[in-house]
Every structure is written in C-alpha cells, then in structure tokens.
Amino acid sequence: MKRAIESFAIVALLSVSLTSATRASDHGVVGQVFPIIEPDLLATIEARLQRLQATGGIDRMNAEFAKRSEARVRRPKPVAGITAATEPRSWAYDPTIVIERDVQDQKGNYIARAGQTVNPLDFVAVHQALVFVDGDDAAQMEWATSQYSDLKAKIILVNGSPIEEMTNRKRRFYFDQEGRLTGKLGIRHTPAVAVQNGRVLKLSEIKLKGIS
Numbered sequence: 001m002k003r004a005i006e007s008f009a010i011v012a013l014l015s016v017s018l019t020s021a022t023r024a025s026d027h028g029v030v031g032q033v034f035p036i037i038e039p040d041l042l043a044t045i046e047a048r049l050q051r052l053q054a055t056g057g058i059d060r061m062n063a064e065f066a067k068r069s070e071a072r073v074r075r076p077k078p079v080a081g082i083t084a085a086t087e088p089r090s091w092a093y094d095p096t097i098v099i100e101r102d103v104q105d106q107k108g109n110y111i112a113r114a115g116q117t118v119n120p121l122d123f124v125a126v127h128q129a130l131v132f133v134d135g136d137d138a139a140q141m142e143w144a145t146s147q148y149s150d151l152k153a154k155i156i157l158v159n160g161s162p163i164e165e166m167t168n169r170k171r172r173f174y175f176d177q178e179g180r181l182t183g184k185l186g187i188r189h190t191p192a193v194a195v196q197n198g199r200v201l202k203l204s205e206i207k208l209k210g211i212s
Contacts, residue, residue, distance in 0.1 A: 074163050075161045075164075077178075078158065079158040079182055080179065081179075081188065082187070083190075084137065084140070084211055085191065085192070085205040085208070086189070086211055087207055088205060088206060088207050089205040090204045091203055092201065092202055092203070093186065093194070094200050095119060095201065096117050096199075097118055098116070101114050119199050121196060122199065126196040128151070129148060129152065129193055130153070130156060130193070130194040131144050131148055131153045131154065131191065131193050132156050132158055132190050132192040132194075133155060133157060133191050134159045135159055135162065135165055136160040139208055139210070139211075143208055145169060150172055154172075155173050155174065156173075156175065156176050157174065158176050158182060187205065190205070
C-alpha cells in the first residue's frame with residue numbers, strides 16, 4: 001500500500017512537471033538588457049566617513065549632536081495640550097491593573113496569576129504630593145514653591161527648564177517626559193496636585209487667582 005501511494009505521488013509529480021514544461025515557451029528578449037551593478041555599500045560608507053573625518057565633518061556632527069542633546073536636557077519638549085486651569089476640577093485615579101499572564105519567580109513559584117488584579121498602592125505608599133506646573137508660568141511656580149517644600153512634594157514641570165529652576169531656586173524639580181504621568185493620570189490643566197487617598201490617588205486641578 002505504501003509503495004502504491006509513493007508511486008502515485010511520483011507519477012503525479014512527473015505529470016505536473018511535464019505539463020509545465022510543455023506550456024513553457026521562449027518569448028525571446030524583450031527590451032534592452034543592462035548589467036547589474038552592485039556597489040560595495042560598506043566601502044561607500046567607509047569612503048564617505050574618511051572624507052568627513054578629513055574635512056572635520058565628523059567633529060562638527062558630534063559637536064552639533066552634543067549641543068542638541070544638552071538643549072533637550074536643559075529644556076525638554078513641552079507636554080502637548082496642557083493649559084492653565086480656568087476651573088477647579090477633582091477626580092480619583094485608581095491604579096489597579098489586571099495581570100495579563102502568570103508571573104513566576106526563578107523557582108517557579110507564582111507571584112501573580114493571569115486575571116488577578118493588583119493595586120500598587122497596597123504595597124507602596126506615596127508620601128509626597130505630585131505637583132504639576134508650567135515652569136514658564138511665574139504665577140504657577142511661585143504658588144507651587146511657596147505651598148510645597150521638597151519634603152512635602154515633588155514639583156513636576158510640564159513646560160520650561162527644570163535645570164534653570166534648580167539653579168535659581170536651589171531645590172529639586174522634575175519634568176514629565178513625553179507627558180507620561182499627566183497622560184496616565186488624566187491631567188489637562190495646571191497647576192494640578194495628586195495625593196494618595198487610601199487605594200486611589202486624589203487629583204485636583206487648581207484655578208489660581210487672576211486666571212479667567
């Protein structure tokens with residue numbers, strides 16, 4: 001039986017091959033034929049780098065890169081869409097997450113099971129308030145620094161230069177890179193304050209006097 005199946009398969013394969021061969025035909029050469037030229041990419045890159053090195057181009061590129069990097073550190077890109085608060089607003093943020101897959105330690109013991117809910121505030125306490133402000137807004141900066149000490153809060157800028165503020169005010173400031181915190185917490189206006197309230201974070205956007 002096995003040999004019969006093998007024989008049938010061979011015959012079928014030969015039949016297909018012969019059929020394809022009989023259908024194929026020589027259509028001649030269509031259009032002009034050009035030789036394929038494949039330059040050595042690495043050699044090309046190396047030659048360009050050597051020219052840049054000889055003309056000082058690499059040093060200029062490194063200097064420009066360092067200058068741009070320093071500028072980004074001193075004044076990060078502002079968080080898009082954040083404006084000064086014109087109305088007070090309060091809400092709660094629940095940081096509870098659902099585990100997507102089982103989590104085990106090196107010995108195979110389960111740390112968490114898929115589908116299990118975990119609230120980080122059950123394990124870590126947020127002792128300092130998180131205060132979000134526009135670093136280029138003098139009123140917001142004055143309000144935040146007068147209301148909160150370094151021990152009481154982390155002042156987080158959504159715009160401006162944290163390094164300049166640290167130099168001028170002799171205290172530490174942070175920056176919400178790419179709006180990760182404000183985006184997660186749902187903050188749309190500043191000043192905004194987040195404090196722990198049990199198993200949630202209580203958030204408030206605050207309207208300062210003189211803002212309409």
